[in-house]
Amino acid sequence: xxxxxxxxxxxxxxxxxxxxxxxxxxxxxxxxxxxxxxxxxxxxxxxxxxxxxxxxxxxxxxxxxxxxxxxxxxxxxxxxxxxxxxxxxxxxxxxxxxxxxxxxxxxxxxxxxxxxxxxxxxxxxxxxxxxxxxxxxxxxxxxxxxxxxxxxxxxx
DNA sequence: GCCAACGTTGGC
DNA sequence: GCCAACGTTGGC
Numbered sequence: 001x002x003x004x005x006x007x008x009x010x011x012x013x014x015x016x017x018x019x020x021x022x023x024x025x026x027x028x029x030x031x032x033x034x035x036x037x038x039x040x041x042x043x044x045x046x047x048x049x050x051x052x053x054x055x056x057x058x059x060x061x062x063x064x065x066x067x068x069x070x071x072x073x074x075x076x077x078x079x080x081x082x083x084x085x086x087x088x089x090x091x092x093x094x095x096x097x098x099x100x101x102x103x104x105x106x107x108x109x110x111x112x113x114x115x116x117x118x119x120x121x122x123x124x125x126x127x128x129x130x131x132x133x134x135x136x137x138x139x140x141x142x143x144x145x146x147x148x149x150x151x152x153x154x155x156x
Numbered sequence: 157g158c159c160a161a162c163g164t165t166g167g168c
Numbered sequence: 169g170c171c172a173a174c175g176t177t178g179g180c
Contacts, residue, residue, distance in 0.1 A: 033163075034163090035163095130160095130161080131160070131161040131162060132161090132162090133161070133162060133163080
C-alpha cells in the first residue's frame, strides 16, 4: 500500500465538506497539473492512505485521514464550459484529466504545517520541500506512521 | 497583498 | 529545442 498527501483549499472543499458528502466520498476534481494527474492515473490504488491537507488558509495543515476509493476515471469538470476547471483542449474521446475518488476515514485535529516542520522524523516529507507546489505528493510508510501517531484521537 | 518558486506557453 | 514571459501556488 502507498500513502499520499492531497491538498485542498478549505474555502473550496474542506474536510467537513468531505464528511458531509454522500458516502463521505468525493471525486478529486480540479487537478490540472500533469505530475499530480499521473499519480492518480498511474500510481494510486484503492485503499491507499491519504492525508487530507488544508492549504491557502489561516492555519495550513493536515485535517484528516482518507483513502483512495476508486480507480482513475475522467474528471467531469474538464468538459463543463461553465466550470473554472474547463479545458477546451480535452475531449471525451481522449480526456486529458483523470481523477480518483477519495473517501473520508476520519477527521482529526488539525496538525499544522508548523508542527510538521518541527518534527525531525518528518523533515524529508515531499510536501515540506522548498518551493513545492504539487497538490498531490507521496508519503513514505514511515512518515505516515509518524503523522498518524501525532494526530492522536478523532476531532470532537 | 507580497513574492519566491515553479510549470506552462509560445515565438523563434 | 531553447528560453523569456507569463500565470499560478501557497506560505507568510
